[in-house]
Amino acid sequence: MIPCFICKKDSIGGFTYGLPTTPLSQHVGLCPEHNTLENKKAAILHWIETTQASVTAFNEANFARHAEPVEYELSVSYLAGGSASFRCIKWNVPDKATLQVMGIDGQYTFIPLVHIELFEVIPVNDPNRFTPKASVTERYSIVGGVPTLQR
Structure with a gap:
């Protein structure tokens, strides 16, 4: 049973939308009473938004698990001159x-x-670089013996 997007009744005899290979819980439907063009557009838009959100959540939850460990390039500048990486x-x-x-x-x-x-710390192979929360270079100066992130 696919519930109506508007009234939650069974959408049998009305409109249903979803990928054929997915479970019915991932479909959206409209009963014959609410089967209008405006309601179809709203239901399809809702289906697109929820599908994108669930795919994004799945990818974010599983991406780091399958990715390589993060590797950094750490560059140090010394007070006496010189540097090391x-x-x-x-x-x-x-x-x-x-x-x-x-x-x-x-x-x-x-x-x-x-x-x-x-x-300075730069991610070399950050698995989160393709997500909206991508890492950037972090630069720290030592102030009073404490590393302070420069903004």
Whole structure:
């Protein structure tokens, strides 16, 4: 049974819309009483919007699970001059004194914050880059021994 989009009665003998291979719960219908051109347009628009929303939600929920781990390019500029770049899968500042960088090989590098002028983090293979909440480059300066995100 596909309920009428307007009154929720059975839409048998009226109008139904949906993909043939999908369950009836993913169809929209109109009973013979509400089977008008305006109601058909509204029902089809509702079906399109709900289908797009459910596909988007499904993709967002499952995309990260099937994607490669995020890899970052972390560039460090030192106070004394010079710079270094690291390919990493994780980075953290756990104690407000040290930048910890976990390389793609699983090895950690520890850099005291007192030696860092700024560091920049750029996602290399971010699985969320195609979603509306895509990551951007993050640039941190060290202010009073604390990494501060530059806006």
